[in-house]
Amino acid sequence: MSDTLTTGPHLLERLQWRYATKQFDSSKKIPADVWSSLETSLVLTPSSFGLQPWRFYIVTDDATKQKLLPVTWNQRQVVDCSHHVIFAAKKTVTVDDVDRLIDATVSTRGLPKGALDPYRGMMVGFVNNPGLDAVAWASKQAYIALGQFMASCALLGVDACPMEGIVHNKYDQILGIEADGYAAVVAASAGYRSATDKYATMAKIRYPASEIIKHVTA
């Protein structure tokens, strides 16, 4: 059970505060305790069936950041941020992945072996469906993580910039993602905005709720 809740106004104030940071202050690093919370928020991201078909690669050292710069369309955020996060999707999803989850669940919850057979069967049907595009499915799950990460950063006062504009296969090679059986999907630089980033104070552009939210009734 929860002790306290976040208020709606506080949540919205934080989401209004965030923006796609263009210039990071490279002298400012995310403190270890704050980063630890963000890392745990990544781990806690919900996923379809709970299968967690992802890995998160974290880059903080200058040498690796410099290698990523040219394959990030020279967007400076990658080098000036504190932590550069790459959201990677598992390239295959098989019965082994199902059993990994089942085993973890049985063990964590102290269930008798076989207690989850119906659930396992449903997931096996899902992963064995010839129509499944595993990497597309896993990539969508990685985007859930991106969404939760962006919100988490905003709540903790950490600036971030999501980036689809990365050369995916180069990221896969440079960071050893491909060798792990994963594929880079999207990235986000996290850190602290520079005092000179003019984008920080610009009005946010969002379409009015009346245009993008539809209440459907019978």
Added chain:
Amino acid sequence: MSDTLTTGPHLLERLQWRYATKQFDSSKKIPADVWSSLETSLVLTPSSFGLQPWRFYIVTDDATKQKLLPVTWNQRQVVDCSHHVIFAAKKTVTVDDVDRLIDATVSTRGLPKGALDPYRGMMVGFVNNPGLDAVAWASKQAYIALGQFMASCALLGVDACPMEGIVHNKYDQILGIEADGYAAVVAASAGYRSATDKYATMAKIRYPASEIIKHVTA
């Protein structure tokens, strides 16, 4: 600028509190002020280029929920929840979408006409790329919204259950999504957990950070 920040422990307490709710208490409805904050959090979701290629369909009435039940694999959440949210992606992304964003930006920020021509050109190149799978790209953006929505619900003490298991084309027809030029991508029921939902107290299953988070250094 922010007044106060959320603490890491509070954020993690909320993310630990949430779970994929199996049974909602159908007598409990999300209060209007809380729902309003959640709706605004949807509007504030970040998207690639800021193009917001999505719509969010909200269902609260019993008759429509009943129509959705059989095309949601009879998962009771859709009828017992307070608000059922459908995340829909725009089926086409064209220069018109770019100009809609450019016009909104020029108008909101009071910029001279043409000030954003380079930015516009970059986006036009993106949408005109023959390799672009528009609906796949827009669907990923919708998953960012799902991630932010799930986190926002948790922070405000609202239970939710994300659902990929929907019959997408039936949703599109029943809710008029197809006629709007969008496609249902994923859904989430939101409301309040039933006191009898045994899943509420089960230990969350997450792989250890050591297995899914990799720190890469040169």
